Amino acid sequence: MLQTVAAFDRLGEENAFAVLARATALAAQGKDVINLGIGQPDFKTPGHIVEAAIKALRDGHHGYTPATGLLATREAVARRTLTTTGVEVSPETVMIMPGGKPTMYAAIVMFGEPGAEIMYPDPGFPIYRSMIEFTGATPVPVPIREENGFAFSADETLALITDRTRLIILNSPANPTGGVTPRSEIDKLVKGLEEHPDVAILSDEIYDVMTYDGERHTSLLQYPEVRDRLIVLNGWSKTWAMTGWRMGWSIWPNGEKSANLYDKVRKLAVNCWSCVNAPSQFAGIAAIDGPQDDVETMMKAFDRRRKVVVEGLNDLPGVSCITPKGAFYAFPNVSATGWKAKKLASALLDETGVALIGGPDFGILGEGYIRLSYANSEENILRALERMKAFLERTR
Numbered sequence: 202m203l204q205t206v207a208a209f210d211r212l213g214e215e216n217a218f219a220v221l222a223r224a225t226a227l228a229a230q231g232k233d234v235i236n237l238g239i240g241q242p243d244f245k246t247p248g249h250i251v252e253a254a255i256k257a258l259r260d261g262h263h264g265y266t267p268a269t270g271l272l273a274t275r276e277a278v279a280r281r282t283l284t285t286t287g288v289e290v291s292p293e294t295v296m297i298m299p300g301g302k303p304t305m306y307a308a309i310v311m312f313g314e315p316g317a318e319i320m321y322p323d324p325g326f327p328i329y330r331s332m333i334e335f336t337g338a339t340p341v342p343v344p345i346r347e348e349n350g351f352a353f354s355a356d357e358t359l360a361l362i363t364d365r366t367r368l369i370i371l372n373s374p375a376n377p378t379g380g381v382t383p384r385s386e387i388d389k390l391v392k393g394l395e396e397h398p399d400v401a402i403l404s405d406e407i408y409d410v411m412t413y414d415g416e417r418h419t420s421l422l423q424y425p426e427v428r429d430r431l432i433v434l435n436g437w438s439k440t441w442a443m444t445g446w447r448m449g450w451s452i453w454p455n456g457e458k459s460a461n462l463y464d465k466v467r468k469l470a471v472n473c474w475s476c477v478n479a480p481s482q483f484a485g486i487a488a489i490d491g492p493q494d495d496v497e498t499m500m501k502a503f504d505r506r507r508k509v510v511v512e513g514l515n516d517l518p519g520v521s522c523i524t525p526k527g528a529f530y531a532f533p534n535v536s537a538t539g540w541k542a543k544k545l546a547s548a549l550l551d552e553t554g555v556a557l558i559g560g561p562d563f564g565i566l567g568e569g570y571i572r573l574s575y576a577n578s579e580e581n582i583l584r585a586l587e588r589m590k591a592f593l594e595r596t597r
């Protein structure tokens with residue numbers, strides 16, 4: 202695949218950043234803005250993680266690390282993977298990446314080219330489609346439906362595979378819907394994929410431990426039958442409130458059977474970013490090995506707010522919202538309000554100061570929905586819901 206200047210015109214955007222910029226501009230003009238648009242925890246990175254980075258700097262860790270990441274950081278990821286999935290992975294399959302997104306980029310450019318098809322969730326994280334189009338491959342949306350609790354349907358996914366399919370992107374728990382795909386559906390999907398041995402899988406598991414009501418995330422790593430064509434995306438951004446640190450990891454197939462994908466991504470790192478900055482990699486170890494109390498406190502807060510959000514949304518005229526089982530987003534159906542979703546999102550920001558995102562920013566099937574991130578205080582969420590209620594009653 203050789204990219205041209207024209208390919209860059211096919212790159213999309215992540216509208217959450219545009220909404221954030223607009224919300225910030227309105228706030229600067231003195232407007233009381235409540236931001237439910239942004240997909241990052243409103244918590245600070247736990248103190249012991251910050252201290253570990255400061256210590257690494259003081260101890261003189263100022264230089265390059267291996268392109269794949271420090272062995273100690275990769276070993277920490279392997280330990281964490283064993284704890285969360287029960288699966289042993291070798292540190293020689295772990296890549297430390299500058300955030301979650303670079304894994305998306307690496308995997309999609311490896312498999313995307315004109316003529317190839319790449320399947321991705323719709324509604325889903327907007328960068329999947331953007332990056333697929335960048336490579337010239339054909340994006341094939343996999344419908345993610347409210348009536349399935351916003352989970353993947355194995356049957357619907359398998360039915361879309363053709364002899365041109367090169368990669369399937371999965372995401373659970375999901376952005377923007379909060380949907381969690383049940384193990385039974387993943388069992389069925391993996392079984393069906395056995396008939397398509399040339400189709401690779403990118404499983405975006407960045408919200409893996411962010412689940413509620415006893416729901417457990419199923420990792421694709423738990424299926425050895427697809428391990429030699431599986432790339433798992435994960436990272437520190439969400440779980441430890443570290444979005445600005447740019448710390449992610451991914452697990453790749455390593456060895457000849459899998460076309461040495463691990464070595465290919467290592468070479469990409471050598472060419473593009475050399476390595477992730479050293480102090481952050483030490484912070485990453487502290488995040489994994491240190492106390493998890495702050496993560497638990499954050500998740501308890503998210504759980505409380507989730508209930509407040511869902512109850513409040515279902516009380517709005519024309520709005521209905523199923524209870525999300527993961528991540529920190531609610532994806533209410535607003536089709537009965539009479540508003541087009543994007544128009545509603547921008548009117549809410551302009552007229553009430555509530556920033557959120559229109560569903561169409563996440564795909565064709567996002568029409569009729571809006572995304573609220575509940576990474577904001579309970580008090581602000583309640584104020585936002587009140588304003589939304591008054592606005593929807595006024596404009597009925």
Ligand code: PLP
Pocket residue numbers: 240299300301302303326372375376405407436437438444448449
């Ligand atoms: N994958 C999903 C599903 C996300 O929602 C996000 C961020 O919003 C990412 C990946 C990217 O994470 P990072 O900020 O670490 O690049």
